[in-house]
Amino acid sequence: MNSPRPKWSRGAPAAFSAAPRKSARATLVAFLPLAALLLAAPAARAEVLIERTMLPDAHASSFAFGLPGGVNFCYDPIRGGVNYAWTGDFLDLTGVRPVNKLTTPAKPLGPIVHRETGPAPLRRGDPARAPVVEFKGYTLREASVELRYTIDGVLVRETITALPQRTGLRREFRLDPAGADAKWFYAIEGRPATPLAPDATGALVIEVIFPAP
Amino acid sequence: MTPPASPPLRIGSSPLRVCSSAFRRCLGFSKAPAKAGTTNSIHPARHHRRHLVRTHAAPFALTFAFVLTLALAFTPTARASYQLENVPYPSELRGGIVGIAFSPTGTLVVTTRYGEIWMRPSAGPTAGTWRLFARGLNEPLGLVVESDRVVWIAHRPELLKCTDTDGDGRADTFDALGGQWGISHNYHEFFFGLRRDTAGNFLGVIGLSSQGDKLKITPAEVRGPLDATPVLDGSGPYAHGPWRGWAISIAPDGKMTPLASGFRQANGIGLSPAGELFVNENQGEYKPSCGLLHVAPGDFHGQVASLKWEPGYDAKTLTTESAWRRYKGPAVVFPHGPMGVSGGEPVWDTTGGKFGPFAGQVFAGDFARLVVRSSLEKIAGVWQGACFPFLGRNENAPFATGEKLIAGATRGVFAPDGSLYLGATGGWGAGADGIQRVVFDGTAPAEIRDLAITARGFRLTFTRAMDAATLAAAANFEVTRFRYYYQSKYGSAWVDEEKIAVTAARPSADGRTVELTLADLNPGFVYELSTPALRTADQQPLANPLAYYTANRLLDGSRAVGDTTRLPRPGETATGAKEADAKSDATPAALLASGEKVYRLYCVPCHQPDGRGIPGGAANFRDDKTRLAKTDTELLRLIAGGVETKGMPAFEAILPPLQRRAVLAYLRENFGEKK
Numbered sequence: 001m002n003s004p005r006p007k008w009s010r011g012a013p014a015a016f017s018a019a020p021r022k023s024a025r026a027t028l029v030a031f032l033p034l035a036a037l038l039l040a041a042p043a044a045r046a047e048v049l050i051e052r053t054m055l056p057d058a059h060a061s062s063f064a065f066g067l068p069g070g071v072n073f074c075y076d077p078i079r080g081g082v083n084y085a086w087t088g089d090f091l092d093l094t095g096v097r098p099v100n101k102l103t104t105p106a107k108p109l110g111p112i113v114h115r116e117t118g119p120a121p122l123r124r125g126d127p128a129r130a131p132v133v134e135f136k137g138y139t140l141r142e143a144s145v146e147l148r149y150t151i152d153g154v155l156v157r158e159t160i161t162a163l164p165q166r167t168g169l170r171r172e173f174r175l176d177p178a179g180a181d182a183k184w185f186y187a188i189e190g191r192p193a194t195p196l197a198p199d200a201t202g203a204l205v206i207e208v209i210f211p212a213p
Numbered sequence: 214m215t216p217p218a219s220p221p222l223r224i225g226s227s228p229l230r231v232c233s234s235a236f237r238r239c240l241g242f243s244k245a246p247a248k249a250g251t252t253n254s255i256h257p258a259r260h261h262r263r264h265l266v267r268t269h270a271a272p273f274a275l276t277f278a279f280v281l282t283l284a285l286a287f288t289p290t291a292r293a294s295y296q297l298e299n300v301p302y303p304s305e306l307r308g309g310i311v312g313i314a315f316s317p318t319g320t321l322v323v324t325t326r327y328g329e330i331w332m333r334p335s336a337g338p339t340a341g342t343w344r345l346f347a348r349g350l351n352e353p354l355g356l357v358v359e360s361d362r363v364v365w366i367a368h369r370p371e372l373l374k375c376t377d378t379d380g381d382g383r384a385d386t387f388d389a390l391g392g393q394w395g396i397s398h399n400y401h402e403f404f405f406g407l408r409r410d411t412a413g414n415f416l417g418v419i420g421l422s423s424q425g426d427k428l429k430i431t432p433a434e435v436r437g438p439l440d441a442t443p444v445l446d447g448s449g450p451y452a453h454g455p456w457r458g459w460a461i462s463i464a465p466d467g468k469m470t471p472l473a474s475g476f477r478q479a480n481g482i483g484l485s486p487a488g489e490l491f492v493n494e495n496q497g498e499y500k501p502s503c504g505l506l507h508v509a510p511g512d513f514h515g516q517v518a519s520l521k522w523e524p525g526y527d528a529k530t531l532t533t534e535s536a537w538r539r540y541k542g543p544a545v546v547f548p549h550g551p552m553g554v555s556g557g558e559p560v561w562d563t564t565g566g567k568f569g570p571f572a573g574q575v576f577a578g579d580f581a582r583l584v585v586r587s588s589l590e591k592i593a594g595v596w597q598g599a600c601f602p603f604l605g606r607n608e609n610a611p612f613a614t615g616e617k618l619i620a621g622a623t624r625g626v627f628a629p630d631g632s633l634y635l636g637a638t639g640g641w642g643a644g645a646d647g648i649q650r651v652v653f654d655g656t657a658p659a660e661i662r663d664l665a666i667t668a669r670g671f672r673l674t675f676t677r678a679m680d681a682a683t684l685a686a687a688a689n690f691e692v693t694r695f696r697y698y699y700q701s702k703y704g705s706a707w708v709d710e711e712k713i714a715v716t717a718a719r720p721s722a723d724g725r726t727v728e729l730t731l732a733d734l735n736p737g738f739v740y741e742l743s744t745p746a747l748r749t750a751d752q753q754p755l756a757n758p759l760a761y762y763t764a765n766r767l768l769d770g771s772r773a774v775g776d777t778t779r780l781p782r783p784g785e786t787a788t789g790a791k792e793a794d795a796k797s798d799a800t801p802a803a804l805l806a807s808g809e810k811v812y813r814l815y816c817v818p819c820h821q822p823d824g825r826g827i828p829g830g831a832a833n834f835r836d837d838k839t840r841l842a843k844t845d846t847e848l849l850r851l852i853a854g855g856v857e858t859k860g861m862p863a864f865e866a867i868l869p870p871l872q873r874r875a876v877l878a879y880l881r882e883n884f885g886e887k888k
Binding site for chain 1: 326327328348349350351368369370371373374385386387388389392396397398400402427428433434435436
């Protein structure tokens with residue numbers, strides 16, 4: 001995206017990453033050979049992978065998405081957010097199918113590099129109040145996923161893409177005009193809430209930076 | 214005498230009639246010289262091959278094909294009314310078919326337990342080629358195909374509209390509707406569907422959670438409130454989340470409306486041509502048997518767990534008897550055992566005769582290698598009717614030929630050409646994956662087409678003219694009636710079972726119908742009708758001489774509380790069916806006779822009449838002798854407790870001890886080591 005982002009969306013807020021973005025880049029350069037190996041390991045993905053089944057640390061019927069490039073994440077439509085992300089291969093589904101019963105959840109095939117807990121992090125008006133979330137659907141694009149849901153009745157279209165070289169996730173929220181009358185925050189359990197402001201295109205953008213490997 | 218003139222030279226001529234000897238010579242099969250006066254073919258060596266083809270091989274091939282065609286036409290092959298075929302699909306599809314439908318353009322669409330939608334167009338450049346339309350769904354157990362680009366799915370969490378917006382053949386946009394019911398990780402929390410009424414509302418049933426799932430449900434993992442308080446004794450499947458065990462309607466705007474309660478696992482949703490909702494419910498706790506339920510708003514269909522979410526529910530006033538008094542039983546009971554063990558999707562024959570003489574009737578696959586046929590009638594304002602075995606029991610010509618019906622076929626749809634497509638899945642204890650197609654060849658099978666209630670008995674209608682003598686003999690109609698317990702235990706034995714004398718049989722002049730008069734006709738019973746002695750006018754036996762009629766009402770409107778169930782009486786054991794068939798002092802012959810009956814009613818659907826079972830599921834007694842090598846104690850324990858992983862019910866709740874012993878005696882006698 002060419003439009004300049006407000007300061008709050010540059011780099012990685014502490015709430016979303018264990019390491020600042022510059023530090024992450026530096027680490028990535030330092031371990032470039034290793035990173036190159038990691039990038040080369042999984043087969044190139046031509047499309048977004050998707051499974052909806054029993055996943056660990058998530059409500060029933062949560063999503064596992066695998067973005068081209070090897071960034072994967074669990075989106076929990078009941079909680080209303082990304083519960084965690086991992087890099088590398090996608091999922092081991094042998095615990096959930098083809099079997100008669102769900103006895104063990106599907107297993108992410110890579111290290112968990114980001115985790116969020118608590119109620120839905122996108123908040124309207126009061127960052128301390130857990131919002132009412134209602135899942136509405138999703139769209140699979142070539143290299144991204146659009147998730148649709150309402151937060152306190154306001155329709156939100158969230159597009160999630162992978163940052164280059166598996167460094168993180170880019171989350172872009174576009175709000176229904178009905179939501180323009182209030183301030184919006186991103187609040188993860190145990191972290192201070194971050195106020196959000198629209199960029200030049202009217203979107204609220206967050207970059208979730210993964211810690212360097 | 215002048216020698217005969219040399220035959221004229223002919224190049225390229227092909228009178229096979231006169232050239233056969235020359236042909237043999239050409240091939241070196243005959244060294245005999247050409248007879249004088251016959252036509253010879255003379256050709257240069259370089260043209261030899263061409264000559265063989267043009268002059269001899271091509272005509273020979275044509276003649277061979279002609280003769281073969283004639284031979285096939287006049288060979289007495291096993292022609293049959295119904296041909297069963299396997300429908301091939303690519304290995305990537307993997308099977309697990311749990312939804313099957315056709316688009317308005319004739320594209321075959323299936324959903325799988327792997328969470329995918331596949332399409333096979335019937336026209337255009339990709340006709341006959343399967344393609345993946347969508348994936349990432351969660352147990353999509355039903356579908357409505359709006360077009361080749363829009364498919365609605367009933368899957369665990371919600372109703373999902375899957376749209377291919379850019380026309381590339383793959384769905385890209387998914388819109389979720391409904392989803393106001395509770396869900397957890399419990400493996401059995403299915404959303405059974407899917408049908409759409411004329412107003413555009415989608416209809417389905419939310420299944421109960423299984424008590425067999427050992428996972429602990431925590432509030433952090435569920436959608437909606439979690440209420441774990443038991444209903445009545447709390448045994449059996451449960452409804453800790455809202456609207457589990459309810460039939461629901463979802464409007465196009467996503468608003469969900471609960472319609473009726475009391476469901477367990479209604480693994481088959483159907484709409485009649487008149488737009489009435491029927492579901493095929495599965496046997497279990499408070500569910501004596503499978504059957505076709507007619508669902509109307511406000512109904513309670515028996516399973517008490519769902520009542521927790523009914524407005525005004527009061528745990529203090531609910532009793533088994535109060536539940537039973539409002540229980541609406543199946544319109545057509547599919548007696549557990551002879552008519553399957555786990556019913557599937559009911560579909561109406563709207564082919565106008567393309568599928569044979571059963572237009573307007575209902576077909577439903579069952580997990581245990583059976584397709585049930587059912588006819589409905591409205592008596593005193595209530596739907597009820599009969600059921601018959603269709604495919605699975607008789608798979609021989611002249612009734613059926615081709616492939617054998619696979620187990621696990623619980624989905625069905627009529628194709629535009631009038632054939633019946635069946636979708637099958639393994640993975641629920643038994644069964645197999647596959648798609649099959651049933652084609653009617655134009656010859657009416659010999660069947661009881663219909664069984665309808667009359668003032669004093671039943672009227673049978675046949676698909677073909679019957680032999681007058683066999684039709685007029687009342688002794689050729691064996692009628693037994695029974696009902697079930699309404700109880701918290703799994704299923705029920707047949708109770709109050711008794712033979713009912715047929716006092717008169719009055720055939721019609723054309724041999725197409727017969728009116729039976731019974732010595733006693735009461736509502737609240739299932740009537741079993743067995744007619745193996747009947748013959749058609751050309752002396753053929755009936756393909757399936759068995760039927761069951763569910764008499765919820767009589768013509769005068771009289772009915773019984775609890776429809777075809779009653780409560781166990783004080784002092785009666787919960788499994789206290791009559792044990793007259795297997796008394797402790799019964800002779801070995803009597804014990805075997807009783808065991809044969811038990812096996813026929815309860816075991817045949819899975820273990821099959823020949824004892825060879827279902828691959829991957831029910832045991833094969835014939836070929837695996839280890840099955841019956843166990844001691845009586847071990848086997849009786851197995852029969853009593855069932856095998857949950859294989860879908861075998863615990864017969865302790867269904868059969869009294871002596872009947873369990875009787876069936877074991879029958880197994881040893883027929884399939885044991887000596888045999």
